[in-house]
Amino acid sequence: MNSMKLPAWLTGPNSRALAAPILIIMILAMMVLPLPAFVLDMFFSFNIALAIIVLLTSLYTIKPLDFMAFPAVLLVSTMLRLSLNVASTRVVLTEGHTGADAAGKVIEAFGHFLIGGNYTVGIVVFVILTIINFTVVTKGAGRIAEVGARFALDAMPGKQMAIDADLNAGLIGEQEARRRRTEVSQEAEFYGAMDGASKYVRGDAVAGIMVTVINVVGGLIVGMVQHDLDFATALQNYTLLAIGDGLVAQIPSLVISVAAGVVVSRVASEQDIGGQLIGQLFAKPQVMYITAGIIGGMGIIPGMPHVAFLMLAGTMGGAAYAMSKRKEQAAVEEAVAAAAGPETQAALAAPEVEEATWQDIVPVDTLGLEVGYRLIPLVDKGQNGELLRRIKGIRKKFAQEVGFLSPPVHIRDNLELKPSGYRILLKGVEVGSGEAFVGQFLAINPGVVSGPLPGTTTTDPAFGLPAIWIDAGLREQAQAMGYTVVDAGTVVATHLNHLITTHAAELLGRQEVQQLLDHLGKDAPKLVEDLVPKMLPLATLQKVLQNLLAEGVHIRDMRSIIETLSEFAVHTQDANDLTAQVRVALGRAIVQQIFPGMNELSVMTLDNRLERLLMQAMQNGSPDGAGIEPGLADTIARQAEQAARQQEQMGLTPVLLVPAPLRTLLSRFLRRTLPQLKVLSHSELPDSKTIRVTSLVGGQA
Numbered sequence: 001m002n003s004m005k006l007p008a009w010l011t012g013p014n015s016r017a018l019a020a021p022i023l024i025i026m027i028l029a030m031m032v033l034p035l036p037a038f039v040l041d042m043f044f045s046f047n048i049a050l051a052i053i054v055l056l057t058s059l060y061t062i063k064p065l066d067f068m069a070f071p072a073v074l075l076v077s078t079m080l081r082l083s084l085n086v087a088s089t090r091v092v093l094t095e096g097h098t099g100a101d102a103a104g105k106v107i108e109a110f111g112h113f114l115i116g117g118n119y120t121v122g123i124v125v126f127v128i129l130t131i132i133n134f135t136v137v138t139k140g141a142g143r144i145a146e147v148g149a150r151f152a153l154d155a156m157p158g159k160q161m162a163i164d165a166d167l168n169a170g171l172i173g174e175q176e177a178r179r180r181r182t183e184v185s186q187e188a189e190f191y192g193a194m195d196g197a198s199k200y201v202r203g204d205a206v207a208g209i210m211v212t213v214i215n216v217v218g219g220l221i222v223g224m225v226q227h228d229l230d231f232a233t234a235l236q237n238y239t240l241l242a243i244g245d246g247l248v249a250q251i252p253s254l255v256i257s258v259a260a261g262v263v264v265s266r267v268a269s270e271q272d273i274g275g276q277l278i279g280q281l282f283a284k285p286q287v288m289y290i291t292a293g294i295i296g297g298m299g300i301i302p303g304m305p306h307v308a309f310l311m312l313a314g315t316m317g318g319a320a321y322a323m324s325k326r327k328e329q330a331a332v333e334e335a336v337a338a339a340a341g342p343e344t345q346a347a348l349a350a351p352e353v354e355e356a357t358w359q360d361i362v363p364v365d366t367l368g369l370e371v372g373y374r375l376i377p378l379v380d381k382g383q384n385g386e387l388l389r390r391i392k393g394i395r396k397k398f399a400q401e402v403g404f405l406s407p408p409v410h411i412r413d414n415l416e417l418k419p420s421g422y423r424i425l426l427k428g429v430e431v432g433s434g435e436a437f438v439g440q441f442l443a444i445n446p447g448v449v450s451g452p453l454p455g456t457t458t459t460d461p462a463f464g465l466p467a468i469w470i471d472a473g474l475r476e477q478a479q480a481m482g483y484t485v486v487d488a489g490t491v492v493a494t495h496l497n498h499l500i501t502t503h504a505a506e507l508l509g510r511q512e513v514q515q516l517l518d519h520l521g522k523d524a525p526k527l528v529e530d531l532v533p534k535m536l537p538l539a540t541l542q543k544v545l546q547n548l549l550a551e552g553v554h555i556r557d558m559r560s561i562i563e564t565l566s567e568f569a570v571h572t573q574d575a576n577d578l579t580a581q582v583r584v585a586l587g588r589a590i591v592q593q594i595f596p597g598m599n600e601l602s603v604m605t606l607d608n609r610l611e612r613l614l615m616q617a618m619q620n621g622s623p624d625g626a627g628i629e630p631g632l633a634d635t636i637a638r639q640a641e642q643a644a645r646q647q648e649q650m651g652l653t654p655v656l657l658v659p660a661p662l663r664t665l666l667s668r669f670l671r672r673t674l675p676q677l678k679v680l681s682h683s684e685l686p687d688s689k690t691i692r693v694t695s696l697v698g699g700q701a
Contacts, residue, residue: 023076030083034090043084044106044248050077051252051259058259065186070263071193077256078204081249085211088248092215092241093222107244122243129250130209137257159184167415174373194264208250215242285327288320366407366507368425369496370414374438375422378489379411390493398500402549403556404516406500406507422492424499426506432499434461436488441475443468443483450481461491462498502675505549513542520558527562535569543575544582551667552678553583553590560585576664580681583663587684594653594678600690602650603657603680604643610636610698614662636666636698637673643695644677655680656697 030043054073061067088107160181167177219238223229229237282288292313299309369391371379378387391409399405417423423433435458436442443453444460444467455470470478470485478485486494500507517538521528532538544565545555555561564585565578572578583590595601606614613632644654655678658666663681670677685691 024079027076027079027083031086035087037091037095040084040088040091041106043080043087047077047080047084047249047252050080051255055255055259055262058262061263064190064263065183067263068186068190070260071190071196074194074256074260077252081204081253082207085208085245085249088245089211089215089218092238092245093218107241107248122240122247126212126243126246126250127209129247129254133250133254133257137254137261140261153188156184156188191264194260204249204253208246208253212242212246215245282319282323285320285324288316288323292316292320364428365410365425366427366509367409367500368428369409369411369492370417370423370425371411371492372417372419372421373413373415374419375436375488375492376413377438378436378492387489387492390489391496394493394497394500398497398504401556402501402504402554403558404508404512406504407512409496424496426499426503431503432461432495434491434495436491437469438488440469440471441478441485441487442491443470443474443478443485446482446484448482453478453481453483462495501552505546508542508546508549510538510542513538513545516545516555516558517541520562524559524562527559527566531562531566531569536565536573540573540575540578541565544579547575547579548582548586551671552593553586554593557586557589580660580664583681584683588686590680590684591686591689594655594680595689599688600692601655601685602647602652602692602694603655604640604647604695604697605657605693606662607696607698611659611662614665615659618661618665633669637670639697640670640677641674643697644674646695648676650694652694653678657682657685657691657693660684 035043054070054077057067058070092107163172163177163180163184166172167174172180216239219242220231220234223234223238224231295309295316296313298304299306299313369379377383377385379385381388388411391411395406395408414423418435420435420437421433422436423430425431437456440455442458442460443455444465446465453468453470453474455468455474458467458469459465460467468483475485517528517532532541545561548555548561561582564582568578568581591601610632640656643656647654654674654676656666656670657680660681660683663679663684667679670679
């Protein structure tokens with residue numbers, strides 16, 4: 001026989017979501033549909049059980065937000081009691097003439113056993129419970145909730161600032177900060193909801209009194225007019241049923257009101273309300289001793305209940321004695337620990353701070369990348385960060401093009417940066433910074449775009465071009481309009497690559513030079529042995545290579561560099577002179593790097609008069625250019641900048657062609673103001689290339 005299979009929507013993971021709608025529909029149906037007495041008993045029993053569950057849950061919560069559903073529970077339980085009142089009123093008025101069990105066994109039990117079957121006692125008890133619930137418990141809990149909501153709202157900005165301060169100081173992470181912000185907002189919402197929900201309980205108390213009065217009056221009319229009962233019988237039947245019905249509703253209401261007061265009146269700590277009461281109310285033996293003495297004194301007064309008072313005094317005195325003994329034992333253990341020898345104290349105490357050593361000095365990273373917390377996914381290996389792969393590619397491409405392996409990039413997060421900010425460090429000093437927004441794209445304007453785009457205006461951090469951070473949905477539109485569109489990881493990688501290339505000379509240390517020689521020595525050991533250290537110190541070789549890198553010359557052809565240095569090292573040890581000779585040997589590679597695939601070289605040159613003036617200045621003993629007249633120097637810088645700008649506007653690389661003796665002088669002089677300008681000498685140009693002069697520098701000097 002096949003077993004019946006329930007639908008998936010009843011057994012699936014979303015089945016809990018159906019509980020609340022079904023419960024609300026049932027509550028509303030109880031107000032309209034007649035219910036038999038047995039069903040009323042079930043619902044009244046469930047109402048009492050729900051009230052007990054709510055009370056116990058409130059007692060065992062650590063903080064109010066642990067029971068965030070309480071306002072909703074308060075509303076649902078109130079509506080349940082009102083629905084039961086309506087349903088029971090219908091049964092009481094229609095079947096009340098048959099006896100005390102007409103509305104079910106629960107109402108009968110409350111009518112007989114709790115109030116002894118005396119409707120006068122029942123009325124008094126019912127009125128007292130209602131007054132306690134309405135004027136004391138519910139009103140007090142509502143006031144506490146109102147004040148708590150007001151204080152929570154007033155304190156919200158300060159709490160938010162404290163969270164931001166902890167986040168910026170690195171004391172907490174982004175996930176913990178987000179959790180605390182959510183908790184702060186939930187706290188204000190909770191107290192506000194409790195303030196509103198308490199109004200339902202107060203209204204329920206008023207409605208309970210009115211329903212009871214209506215049941216008594218209506219029952220008398222129905223019993224005497226429709227069922228021909230005498231006044232005494234009708235009064236007894238309907239009053240007992242009405243009072244029993246009211247008590248069945250008011251007792252759970254009182255229990256839930258007490259639970260509401262417990263939740264909103266407690267101060268958050270690491271203990272539940274029971275632990276707080278026991279740990280704080282009965283923590284001091286002196287208080288217990290004094291209380292036991294007062295209660296014992298009252299017990300010996302004539303006319304007092306001696307047994308009850310003396311038993312309570314003895315119990316409290318015994319408890320105080322036990323607490324005193326426990327405290328004395330703890331004090332003795334502390335004294336023993338304090339008097340113990342150094343070895344014992346060292347074993348018990350926390351480890352001491354060690355003395356400072358040389359291992360505490362952390363070397364500065366040659367290359368570093370620090371990112372804000374929102375960029376961590378780009379560099380987190382666990383999240384398959386794309387920037388890590390890009391950095392590996394950058395170092396590999398740099399080694400293949402420039403000619404040596406750059407130091408590794410040490411990546412770390414820095415909470416002091418903006419969330420989307422980053423900065424690039426060279427030997428511990430910042431050389432570049434910017435912002436990259438994960439999930440967005442940077443649309444760079446190369447100068448030929450067809451229109452603007454909506455987004456955050458900025459500049460490309462690598463080259464300073466105007467750019468806009470746009471949403472991912474605008475990527476294709478931006479590309480169609482002529483923008484160069486790159487993601488956040490590419491922005492950081494491009495900036496890093498640009499700075500590594502720009503500062504290549506500073507990245508080439510003594511260790512990297514030795515590694516270059518070791519690598520070349522595998523193929524040409526004799527060539528390396530004859531130069532370093534026999535003919536040239538390693539420091540001079542490093543300076544020559546740094547001079548080349550400072551002007552953007554690649555050092556891949558180490559064989560030609562070593563051979564040239566071996567040839568001229570016997571004549572001079574000056575690094576600048578040796579650099580000039582190496583540049584001549586690498587002339588073809590230098591020109592190919594600046595003018596790839598071109599036979600005609602478009603260059604700028606010096607005016608003849610300016611050239612003669614500079615040659616004369618060098619012959620007078622100022623080879624570094626320090627003797628150039630300031631006005632002339634300003635004219636050279638200004639006109640070189642104008643000529644370089646014209647070259648760039650024509651789509652050409654700005655190159656200044658000068659005589660060999662002037663190349664080093666003008667290269668150093670113009671490098672700071674025009675880093676993009678390349679200065680070549682006539683001796684560095686291959687004979688196969690054709691020269692086309694596009695402009696003169698110093699024609700008006």
